[in-house]
Amino acid sequence: MVGADQRRITNAMNTLPITDVDQAMLGRTSQFFQQIVNHDQNSTYWQDLDRSGTVPDVTVPVSSVTGWYDIFLADQLRDFTTLVDAGREPRLTVGPWWHADPRGMGASVTEVAEWASAVATGQEPPPRAPVRLYVMGADEWRDFETWPPAGYEPQRLYLRADGTLTATTGSTEPPSTFTYDPGDPTPSLGGAKLTPAGAGPVDNRKLEERPDVLTFTGAPLTDDLEVIGEVTADIWVRADRPSVDVFVRLCDVDPNGKSLNVCDDLVHLDVGDDTTCATVRLSPTAYHFKKGHQLRVQVSAGAFPRFARNLGGGEPVESATAVHKTNIEVFHDEAHPSTVTIPAR
Structure with a gap:
């Protein structure tokens, strides 16, 4: 029965359009589900319920x-x-x-x-x-005494074209590129979930081997580094489709290469042909990076099924069915410095 339930869940998660997921999962229409998928969190539909x-x-x-x-x-x-x-x-x-x-x-x-x-x-x-x-x-x-705690100063780290993470920016570095395919979406791994199965910190090495996941890794730390507070990222991107999602994750890499996710989040952008800055507010954290460990930043265009797939056509996410591959550039030059900012001491 467990296997059958999992197959039904997997089938429902992959159903398009998203408005049909309740039928695939429950065999009927769920009014609650339809309210959620047809009205995003910024919709005026919710204003009378917002407390x-x-x-x-x-x-x-x-x-x-x-x-x-x-x-x-x-x-x-x-x-x-x-x-x-x-x-x-x-x-x-x-x-x-x-x-x-x-x-x-x-x-x-x-x-x-x-x-x-x-x-x-x-x-x-x-x-x-x-x-x-x-x-x-x-x-x-x-x-x-309070949140966020005092004594943790913003430290900006730059995502470099050679895959490193440094305290300085490049001047004329070329963009990094990857392709996002909603037919083979970048999977979600660990992190925040409503259900406990697979949640929390997990080894990200298999995920980081995928060609649709960019990684930027700092040098081994010469001293311990503590990060407590709000982590943000500014990622300059350009895509060849009308819209794109940007997922950013901060990881702790130990001396054996194990990469544990610390915090992350995803934003949706309507980009056209423009170079656009995606500002991502990663989930807050309190993390002590030990001497000899490395900070790593992942950049991708999805984390499915935790986040719905961006199909790349620019249609409303709840009704879209046509799947388009998206070619994405991430910039590193002086005019478009992609960065992550950590509150550190």
């Missing part, structure tokens, strides 16, 4: 528990900073977990027992800093 503007009005005590590979991480961090800006005193715990990870569930139960029970009975909860973060790589918990 993000009321977060500053929350006055009850708030404690958020999340994980570095949880799909809701960015939302919870945004709510935390919104509450702080409104003069509230929220509490935040972020562990090395993904969504539905038993370790995160256990932390939530502990938080209820130690913090919420005290608050509910009018007592003072056990003293603790407002922010507690698990620093991956160092494998230890740290306490901070």
Whole structure:
């Protein structure tokens, strides 16, 4: 039965147009699914249901528990900073977990027992800093006064045409090129997922061997490097199709060559024939890169099925059916420096 279920899921994931996925999976129309695929997150359709503007009005005590590979991480961090800006005193715990990870569930139960029970009975909860973060790589918990923590300065790294990652840019370097084929889409591997199977940090070496994944690798670190906060990338691209997706991932490469994903995200661009800068806000992180390890940045045009395939025709993603290969250039010259910026110390 498990095998049959997996085959049905795989078939549904590959169904085009996306509006027919519910029929392939369930054998019927799902109103909830149709609402989601026909109205993206910026649609006015959702404005009456959007409560993000009321977060500053929350006055009850708030404690958020999340994980570095949880799909809701960015939302919870945004709510935390919104509450702080409104003069509230929220509490935040972020562990090395993904969504539905038993370790995160256990932390939530502990938080209820130690913090919420005290608050509910009018007592003072056990003293603790407002922010507690698990620093991956160092494998230890740290306490901070706020998010993002102070003391981590922006450090810009440049993606070079020779596949290196350096602190300086090139002046006249040629672009790197690759082809994205929606018929053989770049697969998603690890990272943030709603289901726990295959989520979190995994070895990316097989993924990085694909011709549709560009990698840019720094020199072995001469000292430990700690990155805590928001990671961003500015990737200059040009494509021969009307639209393209840009997926960026930061990895930690150990001395044996194992490449573990740290954080990532994807953006959609309508590009035409123009050279365009894709600004990607990778998921926030707290990661300790050890001496001798290397930072690596992946650039690709998809992560399927975590993200729907961009079919390259420029049609609405929910109704597109025609599949087009897309030839993509990533620029490195002085006028178009592709970079990743990390908060580091």
